[in-house]
Amino acid sequence: MNKFTSRFVNSEERKNKRKAVLFIALTVVAFAVLYFLGIPAIGRLTALVSSLKGNDQKISSSDITPPPAPKFRNFPEYTNQQSVALYGNTEAGATVKLTFDGNPQEILSDGSGQFSFNVTLQDGENIFAAIAIDQSGNQSQKTEDHTIVFDKKTPDLEITSPSDGSSFFGSSQRQITLEGKTEATASVTVNDRIISVEEDGTFQYTTTLNEGGNTLKVISKDLAGNTTEKSLTLNFTP
Template sequence: MRNYSRLVRFEERRNLRSAVLLGLLTLGLILFFIFFGLPLMAKFAGFLADLRKTSTPVESADTTPPAPPRLDTLPEATNKLSINITGSTEPGATVILSLNTKEEEILANSEGEFTFNFELLNGENSILAKARDDAGNESQKTQTVKIIFDDEAPSLEITAPPDGASFFGSKQRQIVVEGKTEEGTSLTINDRFVLVENDGTFAFTTTLGEGENSFNLKAKDKAENLTEKTIKVSFTP
C-alpha cells in the first residue's frame, strides 16, 4: 500500500513538470509569434502587394497628337453669304476652326465627321483648322484656305458691233464680236465658250446668216454671279 502511494505521488510530480514545461513552451511560442512572427507576416504581405503592383500593366499617358483635320473642298469664291465647312478628323476630337479673326470649337461625331456654318465677310475670308484629342494633344494646323464672298455681277461691255447694225455683201458677212468683261470671268456667246484675255478683253469671230442674227453673251465670275446681254444685227447678201 505504501509503495502504491509513492507511485501515485511520483506520477503527479511528473505530470506537474510536464504541465509546467508545456506552459512555458506555449508562452515561448506566443512571445516568438508576437516579436518575430507578426513583423515577418507584415513584410511578406508587403512583398505580395509590391509583386502585384509590378505585375499590373501601367497605362502610359497619351502624348501623340492627332493628325490635322481634313477639310472638304471649298469654292474659291461664292455669292452665298454663308457656307458649310465640312471635314473629318479623329472620332470624338474637338476641331478648332480659325475663321478670319475668330475661333470656333466643334465636336466631331463618332465617325470623325464635323460640319460648321460660317457666315462670310465681304471680300476675302481665311479658314484653317486644328484638332485636339481627349488627352489635350493638339494637331498641327491645316493650310489656310481662302474664299471670296462676292455677290456683285461682273461687268460686260460690247464694243462691236453695235446693237441693230446692218451688214451687206460677202465682204461684210464675217464679223467680230468684241468687248470687255472682268478678269477671270467665264464668257459664252450663243453657248460657245470664248477666251477672255488677262485684261478682260475678248473677240469672237463669226459668219452671219441671211437676215437677223442674234448674239447672246453670258459673263459668269468665279462666285457664280451672272451678267447677260443680247445684241442683234442683220445681214443682206
C-alpha cells in the same frame, strides 16, 4: 466456407478499409492545403490582375501622340452664297477648334472623325484655320490658312463692236467679228459657245451671219458664279 476462403475475404476487407482511410486522409489534406494556401494564393492572383489592369490604364492615359491636323475638303474658293458649310476630318472624338475671320468656334468630331461647321461670310476674303485636340489633351499642328472669297457683284461686260442693231450688206460683210471686254478671270460664252478671254479681259468672236436678223447672246460669268448677260441683234442683207 472453408478457412482459406474466410482468410481471403478478411484480407480483402482490410485492404478496402485501408484504401478508404487513405482516401479520407488525402481528402482532408487537400482541403487543408486549399484552405491555408489556396485562398491566399487566389488573393495574390487577384491583386496581380488588378495591378496589371492599373498599369494598363496608366499606359493608356499617358498618350502623348498629337492628332492629325484637321483636313477640310470641297470648300469653294469663290462663292456668291453668304452661308457656307465647311466639312473635314481628323482623329475620331477630337475637338476641332476653328478660327474664322478671327472668331473661334469648336465642335466634337464624330466616331469616324468627321466634322462640319456652318459659317457666314463677309464681303471679300474670309480666312480660316483650325487645330484638333484629342481626348488626352494633345494638340495638332494648325492647318494652313484657307481663304474663301464672297462676291455678289456681277462682272462688268461691254460689247465694243459691233453695236446693237447694226446692218451688214453683201458677201464681203457676211462674216463679222464681235469684240468685247469683261473681268480678266471671267468666262464668256456667245450663244453657248465658250470664248477665250485675254489677260486684260478682252475677247473676240467671229461668226457668219444669216439673212435677216441674227441675235447674239453674250454671257460673262465670274469665279463666284455671278453672271452678266447682254444681247444684240445684227441684220444682214445679201
